[in-house]
Amino acid sequence: MKNRYIGKPLRRNEDARLLTGQALFVDDVHIPGMLHVAFLRSDHAHARIGSIDVSAALERPGVVAAYTAQDLGDYWQPGPLLVPPPPIKDIVFHACTQVPLVRDKVRHCGEALAAIVATSRYIAEDALDDIVVELEPLDAVVDVERALEPASPRIHEHIESNLAAHVVQEKGRYETAARQAHRIIKRRFLYDRGVAAAMENRGVVANWDEKSQQMTIWDTTQAPIPIRNGLAAMLGLSESQVQVIAPFIGGGFGPKIMMFYPEEVLIPWIARELKCAVKWIEDRQENFFATTHERGQVHEAEMALSEDGRILGVRDVFLHDTGAYDPYGLTVPINSQCTLLGPYRVPNYYSEFKAVFTNKPIVTPYRGAGRQHGVFVMERLLDIAARELEIDRVEIRRRNYIAPDDFPHNHEIIYQDFAPLTYDSGNYLPALERAVEMIDYHKFLEKEKARLRAEGRYAGIGIVSYVEGTGIGPYEGARVTVEASGKVCLVTGVGTQGQGHYTSFAQVVAEQLGVEVSDIRVITGDTREFHWGTGTFASRGAVVAGNACHAAAKAVREKILKLAARLLKVPEADLVLEGGRVQVKGKPDQAIQLGDLARQANPLRGAVTPGTEPGLEATAYFGPERGATASGVHAMLVEVDPETMMVEIKRYVVVHDCGTVLNPMILEGQIQGGVAQGIGNAFYEQLHFSDNGELLNASFMDYLLPTALDVPPIETDHIETPSPLNPLGVKGAGEAGAIPTGALFVQALEDALSDLDLEINEIPLSPQRLFELVEAAKLERTVVS
Amino acid sequence: MENAPLFSVKVTVNGQLFEREVEPRLLLSDFLRHELALTGTHVGCEHGVCGACTVLLNGEAVRSCLIFAVQAHGQEIVTVEGLTPDGGREALHPLQEAFREAHGLQCGFCTPGILMTLIPFLQEHPQPSEGEIREALSGNLCRCTGYHNIVKAVQLAAETLRHG
Numbered sequence: 001m002k003n004r005y006i007g008k009p010l011r012r013n014e015d016a017r018l019l020t021g022q023a024l025f026v027d028d029v030h031i032p033g034m035l036h037v038a039f040l041r042s043d044h045a046h047a048r049i050g051s052i053d054v055s056a057a058l059e060r061p062g063v064v065a066a067y068t069a070q071d072l073g074d075y076w077q078p079g080p081l082l083v084p085p086p087p088i089k090d091i092v093f094h095a096c097t098q099v100p101l102v103r104d105k106v107r108h109c110g111e112a113l114a115a116i117v118a119t120s121r122y123i124a125e126d127a128l129d130d131i132v133v134e135l136e137p138l139d140a141v142v143d144v145e146r147a148l149e150p151a152s153p154r155i156h157e158h159i160e161s162n163l164a165a166h167v168v169q170e171k172g173r174y175e176t177a178a179r180q181a182h183r184i185i186k187r188r189f190l191y192d193r194g195v196a197a198a199m200e201n202r203g204v205v206a207n208w209d210e211k212s213q214q215m216t217i218w219d220t221t222q223a224p225i226p227i228r229n230g231l232a233a234m235l236g237l238s239e240s241q242v243q244v245i246a247p248f249i250g251g252g253f254g255p256k257i258m259m260f261y262p263e264e265v266l267i268p269w270i271a272r273e274l275k276c277a278v279k280w281i282e283d284r285q286e287n288f289f290a291t292t293h294e295r296g297q298v299h300e301a302e303m304a305l306s307e308d309g310r311i312l313g314v315r316d317v318f319l320h321d322t323g324a325y326d327p328y329g330l331t332v333p334i335n336s337q338c339t340l341l342g343p344y345r346v347p348n349y350y351s352e353f354k355a356v357f358t359n360k361p362i363v364t365p366y367r368g369a370g371r372q373h374g375v376f377v378m379e380r381l382l383d384i385a386a387r388e389l390e391i392d393r394v395e396i397r398r399r400n401y402i403a404p405d406d407f408p409h410n411h412e413i414i415y416q417d418f419a420p421l422t423y424d425s426g427n428y429l430p431a432l433e434r435a436v437e438m439i440d441y442h443k444f445l446e447k448e449k450a451r452l453r454a455e456g457r458y459a460g461i462g463i464v465s466y467v468e469g470t471g472i473g474p475y476e477g478a479r480v481t482v483e484a485s486g487k488v489c490l491v492t493g494v495g496t497q498g499q500g501h502y503t504s505f506a507q508v509v510a511e512q513l514g515v516e517v518s519d520i521r522v523i524t525g526d527t528r529e530f531h532w533g534t535g536t537f538a539s540r541g542a543v544v545a546g547n548a549c550h551a552a553a554k555a556v557r558e559k560i561l562k563l564a565a566r567l568l569k570v571p572e573a574d575l576v577l578e579g580g581r582v583q584v585k586g587k588p589d590q591a592i593q594l595g596d597l598a599r600q601a602n603p604l605r606g607a608v609t610p611g612t613e614p615g616l617e618a619t620a621y622f623g624p625e626r627g628a629t630a631s632g633v634h635a636m637l638v639e640v641d642p643e644t645m646m647v648e649i650k651r652y653v654v655v656h657d658c659g660t661v662l663n664p665m666i667l668e669g670q671i672q673g674g675v676a677q678g679i680g681n682a683f684y685e686q687l688h689f690s691d692n693g694e695l696l697n698a699s700f701m702d703y704l705l706p707t708a709l710d711v712p713p714i715e716t717d718h719i720e721t722p723s724p725l726n727p728l729g730v731k732g733a734g735e736a737g738a739i740p741t742g743a744l745f746v747q748a749l750e751d752a753l754s755d756l757d758l759e760i761n762e763i764p765l766s767p768q769r770l771f772e773l774v775e776a777a778k779l780e781r782t783v784v785s
Numbered sequence: 786m787e788n789a790p791l792f793s794v795k796v797t798v799n800g801q802l803f804e805r806e807v808e809p810r811l812l813l814s815d816f817l818r819h820e821l822a823l824t825g826t827h828v829g830c831e832h833g834v835c836g837a838c839t840v841l842l843n844g845e846a847v848r849s850c851l852i853f854a855v856q857a858h859g860q861e862i863v864t865v866e867g868l869t870p871d872g873g874r875e876a877l878h879p880l881q882e883a884f885r886e887a888h889g890l891q892c893g894f895c896t897p898g899i900l901m902t903l904i905p906f907l908q909e910h911p912q913p914s915e916g917e918i919r920e921a922l923s924g925n926l927c928r929c930t931g932y933h934n935i936v937k938a939v940q941l942a943a944e945t946l947r948h949g
Contacts, residue, residue, distance in 0.1 A: 011885050018893030019881040021825015021865040025894065028824035122810065199829045199837055199894040199928050250827070250894025251928050284830040498892030498929050665888050669930060673891060676931035700834035700926070708922035708932040737931075 004578075005510040006728075009665035010517055014248075014502040023248040026203040026218045031277035034205070035064055037267060038124035039280075040114040040131050041290065042106040045359040045693025046141070046153065049104060050134030052114055057130035062123035065274060066131070067115045067266075069103035075269055076100060079260040080230060083329035085165065086418045092166040096156045097327040098362060100262045106135065107155055107324035108361050109694050110289025112262050117270060117278065140359040140693035144296060144321040147356045155324060155357045164326045165355035169337060169413040172348035174304070177313030181304035185385050189299040190762040191373045191742070193321070194685040195291070196366040196677075197705055198497075200250020201282035202291055204264055206271035215242045217268055220249050222257040223535030225493050228527040230260055231268055239531070242268075246525035252497035253677070254366040255292045257537040258328060263290070288698035292328075293687065294366035296321030296358075297336060297373045303381040304348075309391040311400050313348030316340060316377060320355045320370075323362040330355060332363060332370035334416045335469070339739075340374030341411055341421070343428040343465050343631055344400040349413070359693040365537065367677055367738045372763075375466045379743035380761060383750070393747070394436055397465055401428045415627065416538075417472035423629040427721045428465065431633045431655040434717055435463060438653045439635040449751075458642055459650070460752025463635040466740040470630050470658070470732025471543025471723075475623030476533045478548040480509055480556045482616035484602075486580050486595030488513060488520045490552075493533025494545045495525030499734060500666040501541060505549045507662055508728065512553035513560070514577035515594065532621070539630070539732025542662055547622035547726045555618030563601055563616075564592055628723035628731040632656040634675075634740045638748045645767040645774065647683060647749065649712040656736060657719040660729035667733055668716050674737020676711045681738065682745035684710065686764040756781065796857045798823065799867030807854050814838045816854035817864060825865040825897050829926070836925035839898035840864050846902045865897035868904075880904065880942040889938030891929035899925045903939060911947055913939065 017023040040052075054066035069076050078097040085093040102113050114131055118124035139153045146152055147162040155162055178184060205218040215237060221227050221244070228244040235242070249256065263280050271278040282290065299318040306312055320333040337351045386396040402409050404427045411421040436442070444461045452459045478492040490509050496502065506520035523529045533545075561572040564582040568575070574585050583591035594616070602615045637650040654671050661667055684704040688696040697703045714737075722729025742763035749770065750758055756777045762769075791806040798821060805820050812831075817823045817840065826849060829837035833851040840849045841863040868878040877885065880900055890896040899922065906913070906921045913921070918939045922932060 012888070014893070015885040015890060016877060016881075018890055018896055019865075019877060019884055019900070020869050021823070021897050023893060025824070025827070027818070027828070030819070030822065121815075122808070197928055199835060199892070199926065200827070201829070248894075249892065250829075251892045253928070284832065284835075498890075500891070669888050669891055669934060672931035672933055673929045674931075677928070699832060700830050701832065705926050705928065707924075707926065708919040708936065711931050711933070713933045713936075714931060 003511060005507040005517055007661055008507065008663065010503060010507060010663060012500050012503040013506060013518060013522065018248070025200060025248050025250055026205060026220050027281045029205045029218045031207055034277040034279055035117050035119060035274065036121040036124050037270065037278055037280040038116050038121065038128055039112040039263065040128045041110045041112055041286065042102065043109065043694065044106055044135055044137050045109040046138040047106045047135040048138060049102060049106065050136060053132040054114055056132065057116055057127040060123065060127045060130055062119040063116060063127045064119065065117040067101065067270070069101040072100060075234070076103065079265065079327050081329060082259055082327050083331050085330055086334060086414050088167055088169060088414050090168065093330065094159045094164050096325050096357065098262060098325045100265050108289070108359055110286065110361060115266060115270065117274065142358060142360065142689050142691060142693050144298060144319050144356050144358055147358050148354065155359060162357040163354055164322050164357050165330055167330065168352045170350050171412040172313065174313040174315045174348045174350040177348040178304045181312050182307040183305045183385065183388060184302055185305065185381050185388065186302040187380065187384065187761055189301060189377050189380060191295055191297045191376060192764055193293050193296045193687040194681050194764065195288060195293055195687065195703070196253035196255045198251030198253055198256065201284060201287045202256065202261065202263070203281040204267040205277065205279045206268040207277035208271040208275055210275045213241060215268055215272065217242065217244045219244055219246055219264060220256055221246050221259065222252045222495055222497060222537055223259055224495050224525050224527055225531055225533045226259055226535060227264065228531065234265065235268060235272065243528045246495035249495060249497040252536065254369060254537065255364060256497065257535055258292045258364040284700065285698050289361050289695050292362045292364040293323065294332065294363055295372070296363065299373065299377050301377045301381060303385060305385050305389065309385060309389050309396045309399055311344055311346050314346055315350045317352045320353055321358050321360065321363060322355045323358060323360045325362045326355065327362065328364040331416045332365055335370035336373040338374065338413060338415050338421045338469065339371035339467065340378045342375060342378045343402060343426065343467050345402050360689060367674065367735050369538070369735065371468060371735065371739045372742055375740050376743045376763060379464045379740065379747070383747050394432065394441060394463055398429060398432060402426065415469055417627055419626040422626060423467065424723050424725045425721050426467070426629060426631050427657070427719065428631055431631065431657055431719050432465065434719070435633040435635045435653050435655045438715060438717065439637060439651060441635065444637065458640040458752045459637065460748045460750070461637050462744045462748030462751060463633065464740045464744045464747060465633050467629050467631040468539060468732070468736050468739055469627045470539035471624060472538050472540055472627040473544065473623045474534060475621050476545040476548045477530065477619060477621040478545065478552040479530060479617065479619040480552040482556060482594050482598045484595050484599050486593055488515055489523065490520055490549060491523045491530045492545045492549060493530045494536045494541055497536065499541055499670065500663065504542060504662045504666055505546060508546055508549045509553040512557045515580045519580065539734040541734070542730050543628055543726060543732050544622055544624065546662065546730055547728050548620055550728055551620035551622055552618045555620055556616055559616050559618065560594065560597060563597055567592060567600065622726065624725050626725065628659065628725050630658040630731040630733060630736055632736055634744050636744055636748050638752055640749065640752045645770040652712050652714050654714055654716045654737065655719060656716065657721050658733040658736065659720060659722045659731040661718060661720065662730060670733050671716055671737040672714045674735060675714050675741060676706055678738040678741025679711055680706045682742045682763055683765050686766065792855050794854050794858050797861045799863055809853060809855050811854045812850055813852040813854045813857055814849035817849060823864050823866050827894050827897055829895065834926070835895070836902060837895045837898040839901040839925070841901055841904065844905060846905050865900055868900065879945040880907070883938040883942035883945060887934050887938035887941055889930065889935040895925060895927045899927065899935065907943055907946060911943060913943055
């Protein structure tokens with residue numbers, strides 16, 4: 001049957017509320033008598049606590065309470081390990097998780113030392129100046145490579161070094177491949193830190209109602225259900241006493257999937273201590289060091305190739321900077337390790353990494369979640385190999401793609417979901433060919449480039465491939481109810497941060513029930529409405545929750561057909577659902593409205609038949625055995641200003657394959673936004689730390705996000721290779737746009753500056769850094785000649 | 786450590802006169818959000834860079850996190866809530882409608898500030914070029930959309946507003 005709603009670019013159900021200022025965000029929650037919290041944070045990255053004296057703060061009018069670690073008693077506990085290490089042979093992993101308030105030692109700048117509660121945020125912030133802190137500063141561990149030197153200061157004294165984890169994964173024998181190789185390419189690659197910078201900072205409001213013994217928490221989290229379960233346990237309450245609401249969230253991108261942040265743990269505790277409502281809203285500066293970071297890795301990689309450019313093997317040894325704590329386990333470096341293999345056949349692979357503690361803010365997933373690094377290393381190795389073997393960049397990729405009949409393709413290593421890294425499906429060549437055609441790759445290289453160069457202009461082209469493991473388990477659920485009004489209510493446990501779930505999930509349900517998408521009210525992220533599930537992360541919303549919505553809608557459809565067949569006295573097969581009613585095929589006058597049917601399914605008198613349930617409602621769950629692998633090709637044309645080293649992106653093309661498309665308008669929006677973050681990561685955004693571990697550019701004045709002048713229109717096209725692992729055939733798309741951009745950027749820049757034989761093996765860049773690299777390349781050429 | 790004296794502020798917001806006693810240091814953004822419960826105006830950076838808190842002060846787009854409430858005394862303010870006095874139940878403003886049509890928003894946090902930046906821009910530039918639109922938007926950060934759909938929304942809105 002042809003889809004009626006799935007695959008259509010329908011306008012979003014949620015937009016009217018967002019556009020009129022009526023959507024509820026966490027900072028919009030107002031409760032009479034609510035108190036406000038501000039945190040005193042450490043300026044030092046590594047320091048031993050002498051004393052913290054809050055007595056003067058308590059004297060200030062309007063201050064209600066002040067807390068240090070000592071005041072928390074037994075509630076003071078390091079946070080839980082959110083993701084345990086995967087079952088990989090000989091794995092070493094030391095869990096050191098964040099603490100609610102520093103008790104003994106500060107381990108990164110911005111770590112919270114004390115909390116002030118006052119009648120207004122202004123007074124709470126004033127009172128921070130009243131706190132007297134004695135600290136003994138220690139040498140800070142900033143550089144990820146020096147962190148493992150024996151003389152390095154130790155961050156966690158109970159473990160013998162700053163090593164957080166050591167993981168080796170191997171497929172085949174790289175040494176054998178290297179011995180047989182025609183050419184070995186060996187390089188060092190650097191990828192530095194950035195922030196997700198969601199426009200909404202984090203925030204928590206908690207309200208303890210003493211009379212009903214209920215805790216209500218509004219939280220900017222991507223995972224309201226695990227937060228509820230964890231906080232109930234910490235507070236010694238029943239899960240049914242705690243309601244966590246993730247209302248409209250102003251962008252997530254990963255750092256809001258980090259759970260049990262210190263503030264998230266403390267605000268509900270303070271609300272219960274003071275028996276009232278308490279609010280904390282992070283400011284932008286706090287967001288730079290109290291919200292998690294990503295991206296710091298150093299790779300030493302090599303690739304063994306045959307004469308015709310086929311990959312015989314890859315060896316990659318890297319360091320991963322996990323920051324001061326590692327609550328999110330090894331998700332990020334495991335993603336780097338696995339995603340490196342990309343869409344390519346790699347018969348032999350040796351990958352080893354060490355995760356390292358540093359005195360810097362914590363690293364947890366941020367859009368891409370380590371996949372960028374793997375793609376950067378692989379694509380760079382292929383670019384360099386192509387140059388050295390004199391093979392075209394597109395051709396070397398084509399030669400190494402996994403063939404369309406080679407799926408499922410097992411890479412024989414373990415992925416972040418603990419399952420073997422097996423690609424469910426893929427068809428890579430059509431996307432590459434389409435991207436080549438869209439960007440006019442051959443014409444540019446054969447004609448345009450030389451023409452522009454003759455005019456004194458430096459233009460270049462880039463093209464890269466990637467895969468993205470998406471839609472991992474364990475499961476999500478959904479409940480679909482046809483209400484007496486004939487409208488439908490859809491509830492799911494995942495929260496939403498702008499992905500359009502109110503519309504795309506409704507499309508999935510509308511497809512089964514034949515009601516208008518605008519007649520489906522979607523509720524997400526409220527544990528009182530639905531309390532089974534994990535959260536919105538790893539490009540899994542559409543795959544896992546989407547298929548749960550599909551399953552619940554199908555179950556309701558069956559109930560509708562069964563009841564309608566009985567009432568209309570026709571076989572179920574003769575019925576169709578459309579326009580909000582059930583109708584006998586070909587007989588529009590023999591029909592019943594869904595609302596009427598819902599009322600009949602929930603009678604006020606009479607009996608419900610044994611073995612049946614009242615109402616037209618069903619709850620269903622979906623848990624994939626493993627993730628679905630999306631893929632894509634990005635291509636870009638750039639021009640570099642040789643004076644200022646400013647880069648202008650002339651064109652940016654994305655050909656993407658995420659299986660069945662639910663709503664192409666929303667999908668393209670996800671890709672465009674992802675690319676914009678990728679561009680920021682490649683050329684604008686970099687965190688700078690001093691030798692003492694202070695973050696030097698913690699503001700939007702100094703940390704540059706791309707603006708409307710920096711991000712070009714993104715031209716997109718889609719290939720649909722449905723996933724065989726879920727009924728809808730969907731694969732995730734949330735992170736795809738951001739993953740290959742760094743690799744693409746440097747390839748295009750090298751092409752634009754090909755006169756200089758420039759090789760760029762680091763991200764992020766900036767005009768200044770590009771200038772330095774160009775000057776160094778010029779100098780080298782002078783020395784050589 | 787005495788609290789500061791309070792000042793009386795009288796402002797017209799979305800056509801309605803409000804009078805409140807406030808501290809002189811109270812930001813206009815906090816005044817609108819927390820004193821008047823007009824929470825459609827969002828706060829993204831509190832240092833004047835992101836533009837999420839943009840409102841109209843006597844018809845001009847300003848950042849409400851860089852102005853004290855007392856500075857708005859006796860003046861006229863329009864917030865995003867003022868674009869559709871009935872909360873959009875009947876119809877959206879053509880600019881809002883265009884954002885919906887062109888998918889010019891995702892999480893929607895930066896959107897109210899962007900709308901308020903564009904209202905005077907479109908009055909001054911009824912037929913803007915893409916370059917002019919991007920220039921006008923360059924003081925508003927959006928982390929979700931990549932801006933292109935916002936540009937398309939502005940083009941669409943300009944057309945609707947021109948042809949009424």
